[in-house]
Amino acid sequence: MRIRAVVSATLASAGILLAGWQSGAHVAESASAVGTTAGTAGTGTTGTGSAKSGLGSSAGGSTSGSAASGDTSSGTGTSGSGASGSSGSSSGSSSAGGTFTGDSVQTRFGSVQVQISVSGGKITDVKALQLTDEDRRSVQISNRAAPLLRSEVLQAQSANVQTISGATVTSSAYLTSLQAALDAAHL
Amino acid sequence: MNTSTQTAQQPLARRAGAGGNPFAAQHRRRMFRGDLLTVIAWSSIAAAIALWLADGGASGFSTPGGTFTALGIVAGLAGMDLVLLMLLLAARLPIIDGAVGHDRALEFHRKLGKPALYLLLAHGVLLAVGYGMADGLDPVSEAVSLWVQVPDMWLAYISILLFIAVVVTSLVAVRRRFPYEFWYAVHLLTYAAVLTAIPHQFSVGGLFAEGTWQRWYWLAVCIGTGAALAHYRVLEPIVATVRHQLTVSRVVSAGHGVVSIEMTGRHLDELAGSGGRFFIWRFLAPGQWWHPHPFSLSAEPVTFGADGGGRLRITVRNLGRGSAALARLRPGTRVAVEGPYGLFSSASRSRRKVVLIGAGIGITPIRALLENTPFAPGEATVILRGHNQSGLYLGDEILDLCQRRGATLFHLTGRRPRGVSTWLPESESRAGYRLASYAPDLAGSDIYVCGPDAWARNVLDDARQAGVREEQLHYERFDW
Numbered sequence: 001m002r003i004r005a006v007v008s009a010t011l012a013s014a015g016i017l018l019a020g021w022q023s024g025a026h027v028a029e030s031a032s033a034v035g036t037t038a039g040t041a042g043t044g045t046t047g048t049g050s051a052k053s054g055l056g057s058s059a060g061g062s063t064s065g066s067a068a069s070g071d072t073s074s075g076t077g078t079s080g081s082g083a084s085g086s087s088g089s090s091s092g093s094s095s096a097g098g099t100f101t102g103d104s105v106q107t108r109f110g111s112v113q114v115q116i117s118v119s120g121g122k123i124t125d126v127k128a129l130q131l132t133d134e135d136r137r138s139v140q141i142s143n144r145a146a147p148l149l150r151s152e153v154l155q156a157q158s159a160n161v162q163t164i165s166g167a168t169v170t171s172s173a174y175l176t177s178l179q180a181a182l183d184a185a186h187l
Numbered sequence: 188m189n190t191s192t193q194t195a196q197q198p199l200a201r202r203a204g205a206g207g208n209p210f211a212a213q214h215r216r217r218m219f220r221g222d223l224l225t226v227i228a229w230s231s232i233a234a235a236i237a238l239w240l241a242d243g244g245a246s247g248f249s250t251p252g253g254t255f256t257a258l259g260i261v262a263g264l265a266g267m268d269l270v271l272l273m274l275l276l277a278a279r280l281p282i283i284d285g286a287v288g289h290d291r292a293l294e295f296h297r298k299l300g301k302p303a304l305y306l307l308l309a310h311g312v313l314l315a316v317g318y319g320m321a322d323g324l325d326p327v328s329e330a331v332s333l334w335v336q337v338p339d340m341w342l343a344y345i346s347i348l349l350f351i352a353v354v355v356t357s358l359v360a361v362r363r364r365f366p367y368e369f370w371y372a373v374h375l376l377t378y379a380a381v382l383t384a385i386p387h388q389f390s391v392g393g394l395f396a397e398g399t400w401q402r403w404y405w406l407a408v409c410i411g412t413g414a415a416l417a418h419y420r421v422l423e424p425i426v427a428t429v430r431h432q433l434t435v436s437r438v439v440s441a442g443h444g445v446v447s448i449e450m451t452g453r454h455l456d457e458l459a460g461s462g463g464r465f466f467i468w469r470f471l472a473p474g475q476w477w478h479p480h481p482f483s484l485s486a487e488p489v490t491f492g493a494d495g496g497g498r499l500r501i502t503v504r505n506l507g508r509g510s511a512a513l514a515r516l517r518p519g520t521r522v523a524v525e526g527p528y529g530l531f532s533s534a535s536r537s538r539r540k541v542v543l544i545g546a547g548i549g550i551t552p553i554r555a556l557l558e559n560t561p562f563a564p565g566e567a568t569v570i571l572r573g574h575n576q577s578g579l580y581l582g583d584e585i586l587d588l589c590q591r592r593g594a595t596l597f598h599l600t601g602r603r604p605r606g607v608s609t610w611l612p613e614s615e616s617r618a619g620y621r622l623a624s625y626a627p628d629l630a631g632s633d634i635y636v637c638g639p640d641a642w643a644r645n646v647l648d649d650a651r652q653a654g655v656r657e658e659q660l661h662y663e664r665f666d667w
Binding site: 137 | 225238242243245322323339391392
């Protein structure tokens with residue numbers, strides 16, 4: 001009787017763990033897949049998207065549709081870059097000043113979106129509009145990573161900076177959004 | 188177990204007429220329930236870890252810091268699951284009590300205490316290390332940072348301190364130094380420990396974030412455990428107390444320092460077959476009402492009329508301060524009751540024949556079981572053990588029952604030999620008697636043992652050496 005209990009308990013537990021692991025492997029794969037597509041396609045399509053909005057502020061409405069690759073909240077992003085486009089057209093092209101908003105990048109810990117202030121062709125400030133906040137541990141990570149990323153970016157004057165260890169997901173989403181904002185500012 | 192003595196013998200005589208075992212099916216069912224509960228318990232731990240695996244948790248093992256974090260999360264999930272299992276084991280659920288008995292359930296409960304605490308401590312340490320490596324902080328600074336910066340974490344720190352307090356005061360060595368009431372009060376803090384642990388589980392980790400199915404599972408498990416506790420530890424006792432309306436009718440001496448307390452009440456027909464099982468009694472007299480006493484019925488409930496009105500009896504010895512006051516209980520004292528609990532009843536029978544062995548005050552549930560458990564004449568053996576004849580409490584009643592039902596009765600009196608570990612008196616031990624000398628067909632019998640701990644262990648060892656299987660041994664622990 002005891003043997004029966006031990007054998008069935010072992011089998012049942014192993015089965016449950018295996019099922020969990022299988023569906024988990026699925027989640028991890030799709031998560032990393034989404035992450036990379038969001039990374040590459042994010043810079044790619046948002047580049048074109050914000051380029052369009054840079055060309056003419058009237059095109060801003062249609063851009064939100066084109067950035068379908070995973071940026072659901074790109075509506076706010078495009079409206080921001082739309083506005084920045086108009087400011088860009090008023091004061092010239094690459095040496096423009098003003099604020100430029102990057103796309104909202106989705107991660108499994110929440111979405112990330114940054115806004116840059118540009119003056120005289122230089123990045124003067126980076127503001128995080130949205131940071132990973134799915135749970136409180138993510139909030140803690142975001143609060144630690146954001147200031148570090150900001151100072152690194154201001155120093156490097158580009159999105160080519162090291163990701164913060166322990167905040168890889170937040171960092172890469174942050175830098176992706178930043179790159180979109182830089183593209184919008186033609187920097 | 189729902190039939191009284193007189194009617195119970197009818198179906199037995201019919202079913203066992205062919206020489207079969209009338210308890211085989213009941214025994215199979217009980218063993219199956221026990222195994223099923225074991226499987227459910229283990230599966231619940233596996234499920235807790237599977238929740239995390241299904242969330243892609245295993246990918247955390249790719250970095251050193253992630254490995255610490257992953258192990259920390261697994262330890263926390265398994266630890267909390269063990270805590271919930273411990274609560275259920277102590278919740279007096281009928282399915283657990285009926286399958287393994289209340290004392291075995293509490294034995295498991297105690298066994299899980301230390302592993303659960305170790306897992307929870309490991310949870311805290313591993314996560315402080317893992318998060319610290321991710322944040323570039325040493326574990327202590329990380330722990331402080333979590334305390335200060337992450338909401339709900341301060342509650343979790345309080346929780347772990349409470350868990351440590353509860354487990355430490357429950358260690359045998361520590362528990363002996365303090366009165367029962369102190370241990371009980373600290374043990375009640377378990378509820379505070381669990382409640383303060385819950386918020387951070389849902390808010391700090393992403394696993395149980397809003398919108399995940401894992402959140403629903405974990406909520407269901409936590410709420411289910413809470414509901415079971417509220418129902419079986421609070422509601423059921425209140426219902427039983429109100430329904431049975433027990434009052435002390437008289438207190439009579441049953442030997443030196445031993446009294447029988449008789450109580451009258453209503454609907455006692457519902458308690459038929461519970462003779463030998465124990466209830467938790469609270470006598471609602473000044474200075475007494477808060478003190479719970481676990482005592483077995485020393486006789487089958489007696490019912491007078493069709494409405495179920497009747498009488499219960501317990502027989503107790505002046506052991507502690509509380510028990511001494513019981514001898515002075517006034518008739519008319521109201522009694523709050525929880526129960527019946529335990530497997531010291533026909534519900535645990537597995538064989539056709541039965542051997543009942545009691546020592547000292549442990550004789551009293553034997554007396555009740557002798558009255559209600561089914562057996563054919565000649566198929567029961569009763570062995571009573573005491574220092575002297577006056578220590579064989581309720582001896583006259585037992586002799587009378589044995590004569591009426593056809594059971595063989597042995598009185599074993601006298602001191603035990605020095606330096607020898609035996610349950611027998613000196614003369615019998617010298618003569619080389621064993622349990623099998625008194626009850627020849629041990630293999631075909633259920634053996635019920637009730638008495639002091641060390642003595643009972645000797646009886647059980649004797650039985651095991653005679654080849655009796657564990658499932659045939661029924662032992663009521665009194666020291667829990």
